[in-house]
Amino acid sequence: MGIWIQIQPGSDKAVYTQIMDQIMEAIARGQLGIGDKLPAVRKLAEELVVNPNTVARAYTLLEQAGMVVTKKGAGTFVSDPKLRQRDAADLSLLVERMDTIIARAMNLGLSPNEITSLFSERMQQFDDTSQEKEELL
Amino acid sequence: MGIWIQIQPGSDKAVYTQIMDQIMEAIARGQLGIGDKLPAVRKLAEELVVNPNTVARAYTLLEQAGMVVTKKGAGTFVSDPKLRQRDAADLSLLVERMDTIIARAMNLGLSPNEITSLFSERMQQFDDTSQEKEELL
Amino acid sequence: MGIWIQIQPGSDKAVYTQIMDQIMEAIARGQLGIGDKLPAVRKLAEELVVNPNTVARAYTLLEQAGMVVTKKGAGTFVSDPKLRQRDAADLSLLVERMDTIIARAMNLGLSPNEITSLFSERMQQFDDTSQEKEELL
Amino acid sequence: MGIWIQIQPGSDKAVYTQIMDQIMEAIARGQLGIGDKLPAVRKLAEELVVNPNTVARAYTLLEQAGMVVTKKGAGTFVSDPKLRQRDAADLSLLVERMDTIIARAMNLGLSPNEITSLFSERMQQFDDTSQEKEELL
DNA sequence: GTGGTCTAGACCACA
DNA sequence: GTGGTCTAGACCACC
Numbered sequence: 001m002g003i004w005i006q007i008q009p010g011s012d013k014a015v016y017t018q019i020m021d022q023i024m025e026a027i028a029r030g031q032l033g034i035g036d037k038l039p040a041v042r043k044l045a046e047e048l049v050v051n052p053n054t055v056a057r058a059y060t061l062l063e064q065a066g067m068v069v070t071k072k073g074a075g076t077f078v079s080d081p082k083l084r085q086r087d088a089a090d091l092s093l094l095v096e097r098m099d100t101i102i103a104r105a106m107n108l109g110l111s112p113n114e115i116t117s118l119f120s121e122r123m124q125q126f127d128d129t130s131q132e133k134e135e136l137l
Numbered sequence: 138m139g140i141w142i143q144i145q146p147g148s149d150k151a152v153y154t155q156i157m158d159q160i161m162e163a164i165a166r167g168q169l170g171i172g173d174k175l176p177a178v179r180k181l182a183e184e185l186v187v188n189p190n191t192v193a194r195a196y197t198l199l200e201q202a203g204m205v206v207t208k209k210g211a212g213t214f215v216s217d218p219k220l221r222q223r224d225a226a227d228l229s230l231l232v233e234r235m236d237t238i239i240a241r242a243m244n245l246g247l248s249p250n251e252i253t254s255l256f257s258e259r260m261q262q263f264d265d266t267s268q269e270k271e272e273l274l
Numbered sequence: 275m276g277i278w279i280q281i282q283p284g285s286d287k288a289v290y291t292q293i294m295d296q297i298m299e300a301i302a303r304g305q306l307g308i309g310d311k312l313p314a315v316r317k318l319a320e321e322l323v324v325n326p327n328t329v330a331r332a333y334t335l336l337e338q339a340g341m342v343v344t345k346k347g348a349g350t351f352v353s354d355p356k357l358r359q360r361d362a363a364d365l366s367l368l369v370e371r372m373d374t375i376i377a378r379a380m381n382l383g384l385s386p387n388e389i390t391s392l393f394s395e396r397m398q399q400f401d402d403t404s405q406e407k408e409e410l411l
Numbered sequence: 412m413g414i415w416i417q418i419q420p421g422s423d424k425a426v427y428t429q430i431m432d433q434i435m436e437a438i439a440r441g442q443l444g445i446g447d448k449l450p451a452v453r454k455l456a457e458e459l460v461v462n463p464n465t466v467a468r469a470y471t472l473l474e475q476a477g478m479v480v481t482k483k484g485a486g487t488f489v490s491d492p493k494l495r496q497r498d499a500a501d502l503s504l505l506v507e508r509m510d511t512i513i514a515r516a517m518n519l520g521l522s523p524n525e526i527t528s529l530f531s532e533r534m535q536q537f538d539d540t541s542q543e544k545e546e547l548l
Numbered sequence: 549g550t551g552g553t554c555t556a557g558a559c560c561a562c563a
Numbered sequence: 564g565t566g567g568t569c570t571a572g573a574c575c576a577c578c
């Protein structure tokens with residue numbers, strides 16, 4: 001598998017945040033499974049044309065978030081979700097972000113129905129069972 | 138109505154962003170209606186104990202987003218939604234944020250059903266309050 | 275108050291860890307009180323003759339640990355202990371470190387009594403009431 | 412006795428340090444007595460699924476610390492405590508670690524009493540197991 | 549070969 | 564003036 005990460009240099013998101021978010025999405029979508037090895041820091045940095053420190057920072061933050069584990073001298077690997085602990089602070093932050101996003105959507109002129117269906121549409125991308133369904137066809 | 142805005146000093150959000158987001162939420166919930174006057178910059182700055190420039194920045198960005206209009210010498214007022222224009226860039230940004238939030242939620246260990254119901258729950262808070270306002274008319 | 279932090283270049287502890295630990299000790303001893311401002315990153319870096327990034331790293335980790343809060347554009351301040359949340363993982367890590375230290379002490383040939391009295395001796399340094407006692411004299 | 416050592420891949424401790432610390436704890440608790448033979452390097456490495464060099468490194472450092480002696484062709488054995496020499500540097504390092512741990516405990520919100528009782532509790536685990544061993548003699 | 553640490557120095561966002 | 568981000572490049576610890 002090549003590199004799926006795309007950096008948008010002009011984005012308001014910090015580069016290390018873009019890397020973090022895209023890896024988190026890949027994990028959520030199952031594109032990266034438990035125990036899978038992330039690209040080496042230097043290698044990914046070279047491919048994204050960013051500084052190795054920037055990639056390392058993303059990896060460090062992902063580790064602090066419990067998403068990956070780093071084995072010294074070996075590399076960085078996707079962690080077991082069972083070992084991740086759900087924090088109350090994380091949940092409240094999530095709710096806060098949902099509220100912010102909903103408010104922006106409504107102020108953009110979207111109706112509640114439009115927002116809900118848009119959200120459902122995006123959810124389906126992450127639906128684990130979507131793969132299973134395909135197998136059943 | 139007094140000041141409902143709460144600044145969290147330790148947040149990763151910039152202060153001016155916190156102000157913007159909370160005003161947008163208030164508008165989305167109908168707590169601030171069309172034509173309602175926002176607090177004066179200096180007064181709000183004083184109550185929030187922040188620099189007036191910070192409040193002014195939030196107001197300026199809200200105006201650029203079409204959420205409010207500033208009438209010189211009179212103050213800042215919530216604009217008519219009909220005048221706000223939905224931008225394609227805004228929509229793609231919205232989708233991007235939804236994806237990010239969904240990924241984080243799933244990585245937090247929430248099931249798709251839990252995420253969907255959590256989102257619906259947050260949506261209703263916006264529905265409920267706006268309905269109350271409509272009922273009063 | 276000047277700078278109380280001392281960096282030992284030849285230590286096996288990383289420089290940023292030395293900074294973190296000494297600030298934590300200063301807070302625990304009450305030398306740094308709630309709301310007190312830490313030295314500016316660049317200023318402290320200059321005094322310790324280390325790179326600003328190294329100091330910034332220490333500050334960032336202290337913030338993640340909930341010890342300090344950073345207000346953008348203003349500085350870094352000692353947080354309110356009431357807002358710090360005690361994590362189960364933190365406690366188990368603490369116990370693990372205690373076990374390690376006790377084992378090393380015993381293997382150094384210290385008797386249980388000697389270890390206990392040594393620990394009590396070090397505890398007194400942190401005793402909040404030591405200041406009060408002085409006032410009573 | 413089988414292998415009691417547990418490697419935590421995600422720990423911030425290096426693997427060889429984890430091995431060292433756990434062997435030191437076993438000796439301090441009396442689970443490993445004077446003259447007892449440590450597992451062979453290769454066998455332990457196989458069971459822990461780590462590189463034999465890593466285990467060898469731990470053994471070498473333990474020998475340098477005077478905890479074990481290696482007899483060529485025979486294996487590695489727990490040394491006689493009388494032969495271990497208490498170094499002034501070791502003691503000051505111990506004190507430093509105690510201070511660090513106490514500071515972290517207090518910053519975690521534990522009261523001095525709680526810290527002292529927690530420490531006593533951990534101390535007893537070492538007392539208890541060593542007593543049991545003595546009783547068996 | 550892997551990640552961790554540190555330096556030197558630049559530019560930006562924020563208040 | 565404050566911290567945040569990023570780059571370029573070096574050295575080290577670990578496996």
